[in-house]
Amino acid sequence: MNDVEGHVLHGLLEEASGDIVIRLDRHGFMIHASANIAELGLDLSCALLLPHITDLAERDHAGFLGEHVSAVLAGRTQIGWIEFPVVACAERDTCREAQCQRWYALSLRPMCDTNGTPDGALCLMRSVQRLRSLEGELHSRAVTDPLTGLANRQAFCASLRRHLARGGGQMVAVFAVDSMRALLLRYGQRTADEVLWGFAKFLETMTQSLTAPGHELAQLDGERFAVLLPEMTARCAREWAEDVLTTFAGLAAPTSAKAPQLTASAGLARVECTVDWTLREAELGLVLARAGGGRQVATAGHRRAA
Structure with a gap:
């Protein structure tokens, strides 16, 4: 990570308390993440292979997340927020319990190297679980x-x-x-x-x-x-x-x-x-x-x- 990317990353961390910041390569693999990604049961420092951003999503939403990330990295879609459920526990590969599922919103910022060549993206992940729960409660009360x-x-x-x-x-x-x-x-x-x-x-x-x-x-x-x-x-x-x-x-x-x-x-x-x-x-x-x-x-x- 160069100095410019480091400055941007630290700036995001300062303004996004509680959010998770992730650095992706041009193929969508996670090469760096803020320490609070541990809340999702991940530790990149111990990973033998770089996990892909779609590995965060619950299985049924991985395809949707992958299509969006690929489109942003390729410049085929506008930058915006998308929401998807994450399996947030240490046993994420085997856990399918509803209480382990949390909803997050994701925003991508494409990055370029010093030559202007696309070089991955920075991701900001923000929990929207409370909002989702509130929406579900309001709907339940309405019916x-x-x-x-x-x-x-x-x-x-x-x-x-x-x-x-x-x-x-x-x-x-x-x-x-x-x-x-x-x-x-x-x-x-x-x-x-x-x-x-x-x-x-x-x-x-x-x-x-x-x-x-x-x-x-x-x-x-x-x-x-x-x-x-x-x-x-x-x-x-x-x-x-x-x-x-x-x-x-x-x-x-x-x-x-x-x-x-x-x-x-x-x-x-x-x-x-x-x-x-x-x-x-x-x-x-x-x-x-x-x-x-x-x-x-x-x-x-x-x-x-x-």
Whole structure:
């Protein structure tokens, strides 16, 4: 490394506290790195063979990183930041645990020798793991109901759109605890929340007992829950929904005369036409079930949107 490169490298180290600075040759092999590369489980001083920059990336992202580095070194693309996961542990060749994976951003600065000939590049690697984690947390909050932890209406509708794009035909059941408004007015919001949370966990248990794969459970709003039932006929879906209601009524039977009698109802529909149409049909079935006295399953019939 000449004096000019050394000056640039030390300048980068001074302005990039906590970042990793790497010197690449013209083929992308690492010929020097700041000491904190040890955080990634690497020690260039002990390496018999120079590692390539792509050796840092998790296996599925190595090709993408290699193409970008090659393009920058050859002057075929603009200099910018790219992000990729790194296996950051001492056993990086064998470790595939999720907790060993960290996300980093990489920026390249092509270098030339005193004659102006391309001579590799300087890399700046900066951890973006905290940002990635925050983005994941924000996304999770955006598609999750805060009370029950179930997927919310937005996430369920997105799933229905995917099924409709593949032709639809699955069954959907919409459940709700009967007389929730009366329960709220008599016992308060805290008790109502406890009932909804308990009903959500009960539905989770009932859906997990399904033998057919691919079922999905979500909370549509404050009191309605939806279950997608793939690979299930309308008859089987009705029988399963009726079993859910009967089981819930038995588990929620009052232990005293003063305790409320909790029951639930359900509406069934087939995934067809549009997301709004599908949910409207299922929710209309729920309305009919409640109008019939509750604790039953109903369908709105096979009508088509105009």
